[in-house]
Amino acid sequence: MEVLERIKSINPRIIYVLILVVIAIPLIKPFGLPMMVMQPSKDFYDVVESLKPGARVMISWDYGAGSDVELDPIAKSLLIHLVKKGAKIYATSSIPDGPMFAERSLKVLESLNQQYGSDYVNLGFFAGGESGIAAWAENFESVFRTDWRKTPAAQIPMMEGIKSAKDFDLIVTLNTGPGGYGTPDVWVRQIYVAKNVPLAMGVTAIMGPQTMPYLQSHQIAGLLVGLRSAAEYEALLRAPGIATAQMDAQSAAHTVILILIILGNLGHLADKKHRRKTSK
Amino acid sequence: MLKRTLPLAITFIVGILMVLDYFVKIPSLNTSAASIRGWMPLVTSFAVITGTLNLVAVHSDRIRHRRPGWYNSAALFLFLAVTVIIGLSKGTTAPLYRFLYDKILIPCGSTMAGMTAFFIASASYRAFRATNADSTLLLISAALVMLGRVPIGEFVSNEMPSVAQWIMDVPNMAGQRVFLVCSGIGFMSQCLRIIVGLNRAHLSGNE
Amino acid sequence: MSTSFDTWVAALITLAMFSLAIYKENPVYRLAEHAFIGIGAGHAIVTGVQVIQTSGINPLLKNAEYRLLIPMFFGILLFARYSKSYAYLSRLSMSLIVATGAGLGLRGAVQAQFLNQISATFLPLNSINNILIVVGFVTGLTYFIFSTRYTRYLNGKLSVVPRIGRCFLMIAFGASFGNASMGFLSMLIGRVLFLVRDWLGLSSLR
Structure with a gap:
């Protein structure tokens, strides 16, 4: 009983340091716990797998600092997968921070011998959120006149023949949700509903549950949720990477959180019992 | 007229135009709606700048009146000025720009967001x-x-x-x-209220 | 341990931010926080100016696309809010932006968030999962009837309907909490990984 009392009054800073230490251990010495691949990740993989060589795929980096830990690994695996399928990649972003993260992720394409301008291009930021998506979905050239490096669109070979969203075989948003200018709702409204173009999403774990109704209603073709899905995607590509490596730290931290929840509840039950006794 | 009626009229006409465009096929109406949609990325890119200018106004006020912590506002201005000068003169791929972004902004943003995990851990035994x-x-x-x-x-x-x-x-x-x-x-009713002028929050202030 | 200046700056910034939770609010944290806001605001300005330049000024001056004068005009009007006498002019631009967003949002939401969601719930009642989805959705909706007191219609034995709905909502909240915890921990893991791998050189994870 005394232990539970003590736990209740523990200084939260001790918990913070404990979490830091518990996270650091598996990062220094990984446990290598196995992990199965769930159906949504397989479905997402199949969507990309079904693309024909030369397919045009737009990826929108709709995230900034913080969400990069979860969405960068998804971006990396997706880019590798698209290269394997011989797809042309068009990077863009509905938030000002997006192109900076896109540039970082696109570096993987250089190592895969992809040519900028003919295999992939970073079109940079488009303003306007929902109106912005609606604008380029209808008239691509009016919004993307240059790429992020300020090269005129007319001088970029892979921009030829792109008139609207309908010219893409798949559009993917890597999305951080509210706070971003183009939330998942907005993409569904303007890409799937208005243009009927296949749309897939990679979202942060926080956004995952609320995006599920779009997946079940088939308004999005595939959905990856957070670091877990990123690790599953790496497993499907048989290329375990940084997401897989971080899952052990997730295990360790969640074990601590679950123990804390149990201790907190035991303390609460003990409290209740004690109060009942004293009131008698 | 300019202060209230014209903005309300623009809201109504443009809003209705966008909705009708989806259901009605009248070439002139569809072209007008498409033109207005096409303007939006350009118009809203000005809004991206005005949004940050509000921040400048708040912090310059803090420095002018030497409010507590004014030196932090001065540091904010310094970082803002350096970012803007390098970004506009050398571009966002310049090494110094990438340094500011990758080595200061990303660590700050990620750590700030990550610290929420501390509070989740703490809440898990205090409130859950x-x-x-x-x-x-x-x-x-x-x-x-x-x-x-x-x-x-x-x-x-x-x-x-x-x-x-x-x-x-x-x-x-x-x-x-x-x-x-x-x-x-809720969202649909809010959109309707805006279009018909019952919700005028976007027209408030600036009298 | 890293010998790179860049890594040291990022590591010290990370520690400065951590100091808020582990120690208390302090001048180093405040400085880092303001640097973050300053660079973020600066980046937004740079990106905004780039878009104006590439989609507005350049085509206007180089290709004589005079039709761009209209959106440029509305964009410039937004700056009127900083003038006491002409602030009202910015409302014209605000009306245009808000009305376009409302019109586009309205027509899309009817389909994406309403009709398609309801039609996706019309499932054949041939499996437990389908039954649970239909029951969860219908009973959950009854919990959100605000226009009239639902107890007027769902009283007596029927009062169990919104109660069942509430159970589904609680499970959804729980799933959200579970995922949120995973999301925030991912962010924290990212920073700790940076410290132990890039800064301290204690990890070889790639």
Whole structure:
């Protein structure tokens, strides 16, 4: 009983340091716990797998600092997968921070011998959120006149023949949700509903549950949720990477959180019992 | 006229135009709607700048009146000025720009967001209690999802990931759909109120 | 341990931010926080100016696309809010932006967030999962009837309907909490990984 009392009054800073230490251990010495691949990740993989060589795929980096830990690994695996399928990649972003993260992720394409301008291009930021998506979905050239490096669109070979969203075989948003200018709702409204173009999403774990109704209603073709899905995607590509490596730290931290929840509840039950006794 | 009637008229006409464009095929109407949509990325890019100018106004006021912490505002101006000068003169791919972004902005933003995990851990033993049927259900769902989405869950039981996925796909999906439909109805009514001029929040201030 | 200046700056910034939770609010944290806001605001200005330049000024001056004068005009009007006498002019631009967003949002939401969601719930009642989705959705909706007191219609034995709905909502909240915890921990893991791998050189994870 005394232990539970003590736990209740523990200084939260001790918990913070404990979490830091518990996270650091598996990062220094990984446990290598196995992990199965769930159906949504397989479905997402199949969507990309079904693309024909030369397919045009737009990826929108709709995230900034913080969400990069979860969405960068998804971006990396997706880019590798698209290269394997011989797809042309068009990077863009509905938030000002997006192109900076896109540039970082696109570096993987250089190592895969992809040519900028003919295999992939970073079109940079488009303003306007929902109106912005609606604008380029209808008239691509009016919004993307240059790429992020300020090269005129007319001088970029892979921009030829792109008139609207309908010219893409798949559009993917890597999305951080509210706070971003183009939330998942907005993409569904303007890409799937208005243009009927296949749309897939990679979202942060926080956004995952609320995006599920779009997946079940088939308004999005595939959905990856957070670091877990990123690790599953790496497993499907048989290329375990940084997401897989971080899952052990997730295990360790969640074990601590679950123990804390149990201790907190035991303390609460003990409290209740004690109060009942004293009131008698 | 300019202060209230014209903005309300623009709101009504443009809003109706956007809605009608979806349902009616009249070439002149469709072209006008498409033109206005085409303007938006350019118009709103000005809004991106005005949004940050508000921040400048607030912090310059703090420096002018030597309010507590004014030197932090001065530092803010310094970083803002350096970022803008390098960004506009050398571009966002310049090494110094990337340094500011990758080595200062990203660590700050990521750490700030990551620190929320501390508060979740702290809340998990202080507030996450099974006090009644509802909170017990919430707690069980959260615990199963947490455990099922990390490899240690599989270590405990092979079925754990499937249980977590089932919660996400079935009861969670049904609940989230309720939120989505209800928030959708709220959003639609708000859009309608804006278009017909009942909601004028965007016209308030600036008298 | 890293010998790179860049890594040291990022590591010290990370520690400065952590100091808020582990120690208390302090001048180093405040400085880092303001640097973050300053660079973020600066980046937004740079990106905004780039878009104006590439989609507005350049085509206007180089290709004589005079039709761009209209959106440029509305964009410039937004700056009127900083003038006491002409602030009202910015409302014209605000009306245009808000009305376009409302019109586009309205027409899309009817389909995406309403009709398609309802039609996706019309499932054949041939499996427990389908039954649970239909029951969860219908009963959950009854919990959100605000226009009238639902107890007027769902009283007596029927009062169990919104109660069942509430159970589904609680499970959804739980799933959200579980995922949120995973999301925030991912962010924290990212920072700790940076410290132990890039800064301290204690990890070889790639």
